[in-house]
Amino acid sequence: MHFEDGSPYTYFAPGPGEPPARSVGWLEEGHPFTIGRLPTGVLDRIAWRCAFATTHQTRGIHRCSLCPRDAYDAERECYLLVRGERPRLLGTREVWIPGPRGVIYAAPDLVVHYLVDHAYLPPPDFVEAALRLEDALPFGWSVAFLTRAEVKARW
Numbered sequence: 001m002h003f004e005d006g007s008p009y010t011y012f013a014p015g016p017g018e019p020p021a022r023s024v025g026w027l028e029e030g031h032p033f034t035i036g037r038l039p040t041g042v043l044d045r046i047a048w049r050c051a052f053a054t055t056h057q058t059r060g061i062h063r064c065s066l067c068p069r070d071a072y073d074a075e076r077e078c079y080l081l082v083r084g085e086r087p088r089l090l091g092t093r094e095v096w097i098p099g100p101r102g103v104i105y106a107a108p109d110l111v112v113h114y115l116v117d118h119a120y121l122p123p124p125d126f127v128e129a130a131l132r133l134e135d136a137l138p139f140g141w142s143v144a145f146l147t148r149a150e151v152k153a154r155w
C-alpha cells in the first residue's frame, strides 16, 4: 500500500476521538522515495515505538516490496529483534507519532525496516517529531528476516 509522505492518512477510517493523521513511510516498489542519513537518535526512537507502542493491528502481513524477491521469499518475515524480548513481526501494525501543531504521523511498523535496510529518509517534520519522543531503544536491537520456525526455535 503506497501513500505519499504527508498525505492525509486514509488506510483506516478514523476511530472515535482519533485525530486526523498524515501518512509517512508507506513505501512501495515503483514509487520513488527520499534516501539519506538520519540524525542520531531517530532510529532508536522509532524502533522503540515499533516494539512497544504500535496501533491498528491488521489481519494480514504486509511484506516489503522493495526487497529483492530472492532475499525475502514467502518463508521469511521481517522481525524487529530487541534484546531480551520476543521478536516482533513487522508488517502488521502502525506507529503513530505526534508532531508539531497537533499533527499526528501514521507510519506502518515496517518503517523501521525501510529506515535500516533501504536508507529511507522521512520528511524533516517527521524526523523532528521522532527526535522529541522520550523513549528509545538504547542498544542491542536489529531488524532481520527470519522464518517462523527459526523464531519458534530460538525464542
Ligand SMILES: [Zn+2]
Binding pocket: 064, 065, 066, 067, 113, 117, 118
Ligand atoms: Zn525491504
